Amino acid sequence: MAKERADILLAKQGLFNSRTQAQRAIMAGLVCDHNHQRIDKSGTSFPSDEQFFIKNSGKKYVSRGGLKLEKALKVFNIDLTDKICLDIGASTGGFTDVALQNGAKLVYALDVGYNQLAWQLRDDLRVEVMEKQNFRYSKPEDFTKGLPDFAMTDVSFISLDLIMPPMYQILKDQCEAVCLIKPQFEAGPENVGKHGIVNDHHVHCAVIKHTIEQALAIGFNVLAVDYSPIKGGKGNIEFLIHLQKNERDGGKLIWPNTPAEIVERAVKGL
Template sequence: MKMKKQRLDILLVERGLIETREKAKRAIMAGLVFSNENRLDKPGEKVNEDIPLMIKGNALPYVSRGGLKLEKALKVFNVNIQDKILLDIGASTGGFTDCALQNGAKMSYALDVGYNQLAWKLRQDERVIVMERTNFRYVTPADLAGEMPNFATIDVSFISLSLIFPVLKTLLVPDSDIIALIKPQFEAGKEQVGKKGIVRDKKVHEQVIDKIIGLALELGYNTENISYSPITGGEGNIEFLIHLKWCGESQEKGNNLIPVGIKQLVEEAHMELSKGASH
């Protein structure tokens, strides 16, 4: 049987080794791509689909940078996900799912409205249930093929968390941890978002965080802790990580247990990541 071939730049993206074809081409032409000891330096070269590939100097332990966000959240929020069932909302390439599995999660529902984004490594993993072309707002417990989730992550774009939180309650067992990425560019009013979709104003960041905390409490989630993402979003936006807990329907309103001041947190985030978004 003849082995299927694929362009090298496309194969790197499909394997989740690099995010875009443009970045793949640059890495190939820079001489960073190897198969065993052989350097591959032609982006358009057709190679066997199952050849071993590695990018030299690529120390990223996950299939995408997204894994670094969850890695920080698990450490800072001291969340243990050993044997947990993950609902990964906005899975994309699968950085959160990859990080969770490497930290002991039992399985992951990798859910995304997009198609064919999840890294090949995770598609092949029997612990991952792929839920592509799925609009989370319409998901019901019946759509989840295995055990009910007791841990959730949220990394969505072009939609507010206000449309995610109400549905999420119906899909989690009580005492579930949630780690959500707060993206000011998708939460602030249009007049507060600057050129290229970047939010630079610290006050807007504070307002957005306060809004999300208030919303979570109103829906019955405990707000446990908050931090900032260790990396900026695609356009350089500073983003924030929030740790929530869903205790079940018996609790009408949530409790705010966040131990840090929001103003101070925003200041720290801007100092650390100011290159991308602060004044």
């Protein structure tokens, strides 16, 4: 079996977001091999399927993205105890990690990519890994361990316009969802500035308004909107929208505030 450097494997397996982070952890003595022997050098070679163990470094979740869902659960008052969750765009697994730490009994970790999910989540019996799957084409029958009671999504390079319709079809009735609104992937290229950053707050407002309208048209109730507690990787302000599927009484805007109010709060808070 081919071998690679420890820092490269740690990044590939999603245990760290970059080789640099992996190197720092190795230097700090936080990384062990499958025999629980500490790894001293980033350049040490290991088989590509090596199982690493990471000592507690103070990180609450496997990725910083978990902080976004953490806020949503708190401000939207969402209880995930014993729920089946669907993580759309799972990537490293920040949202999946938060769901498990908040009592979810099962999480479908779905992503169009491959081999990104952190290994401690991949090996967790409560996680159903669904890799190489484009959620746009997902159907209820794909979820063989029960339909989700809660859906959460953090996707890139695709609009929520294409994610929310199948999410509505798959989610159980009377259940909720949280979507991360990323203006850089919703606003259109003409509204995105240098380095993929949206700076115009009028565009932020327009994106939130459009997402609300699309959710209502699909049949979701829009319960609330707030801003993400951290900016995206390139510095973009992002937003959280709280939805509910209600087949008998859906398509209602329950949220009493305006996009402009949330954008103003985000600018002040971030």
